[in-house]
Amino acid sequence: MAKIAVYKFGGASVKDADSIKNLAEIFRNRLRKNLIVVVSAMGKTTNALEEIIDLRLKSEDWYSKSSILEAFHLKVCDELFESEHPVFSRIKNWFIQLKLVVERPLTKENYDEFYDQVVSFGELIATTIVMEYLCNQGLIVLWQDARELIRTNSEFRFAKVDWERTRSACQLQLLPKLDLFPVLTQGFIGADHIGRTTTLGREGSDFTAAILAACLDAGSVTIWKDVPGVLNADPKRFPNATLFDELDYKQAAQMTFYGASVIHPKTIKPLANKSIPLYVKSFLNPEAKGTMIYGSGKQNPIPTLIVKEKQILVTFQMTDFSFVEEQHIHQVYRELDLLKLRVNLLQTSAIGISIVIDYQLFKLEKLVESLAKSFKVRYNEGLQLLTIINPDEDLIRDFSANYTIMLEQRTRTTFQLVGKPI
Incomplete structure (x- = not known):
């Protein structure tokens, strides 16, 4: 039997009708049995769904935003299908379900659960359109609800995978289908033990691909992006960014930990554990080589630049002139763990602890309240x-000059600063 392959397509690859047509062309010579295709929400749909949640929380008009989003998806369908195609009624039905979910009670206390139930519609709607279009083109795929496969705990927005139950579900539900047809499913979403929708963290579709690959001992995972592969910097910020032909798992994991957006941070570990190679390729130039990530055992010395936006620098100072001890760091980390907040940078001094975290609605407020x-x-x-x-002194000097620096840190192989661009 041929080894299972997993393809993942992000929102940019299905952002409009032309993009979906391009997707079909990529599949002309690639679609086969034993292929799993993971698809994200279309374009900026997740952002729009987050705006709907925000409007609902403020008791403002969210219906208009929902109607605009529905009209966008139906317009894409207009460009892909004949007017009598059943996809139109299916999409309208998804939006009816979405509105029923948004109308449920929403408070600060149930925000995370409410969030997961709403944003999951982006992936469900996108995969419905893509599946129908591929089948319409004679490229037969089976639609699979990822919530029947990816089993998680109930930590909404940052759900942890129940690997044993997920592996069992994949073996029982996916393997028989893959022996007959390729399978199309959603990224980012799963379900807890009582069937409530959960999500794996923002941009978590890459992780979905890695989970499915690891559970089925796949031969490879390919992430299709709007860039040529993994670069040493974001080409939108740094036009002269350099393409990596290959990377070792450890170096790729390090890059994702610090915020390189080309791959979700949790993607590498399950693949490395099973020695499954990861390819990052361009859907705009599908024949190009891209980047191969595997256990090469070699460190690429090219300096890599990563910028994370919407960061918060929080400093906890002792109030009684005592020195910071291990117990104080544990106290701060306990609260961070309860709030599912990851520390991007930590620095301690004699009388204070400084951390850098991502912005998340309500989380900072709760953190301050709990430790005040x-x-x-x-x-x-x-x-x-x-x-x-892998910085050099010239790079450090040049970039430091462009910031009002509030905190900086150096190790043998890494330089970091937090601040505001000048």
């Missing part, structure tokens, strides 16, 4: 975190 009795808490929002892996 033990520490004097100060914070700065709207910052950038710049990381340079």
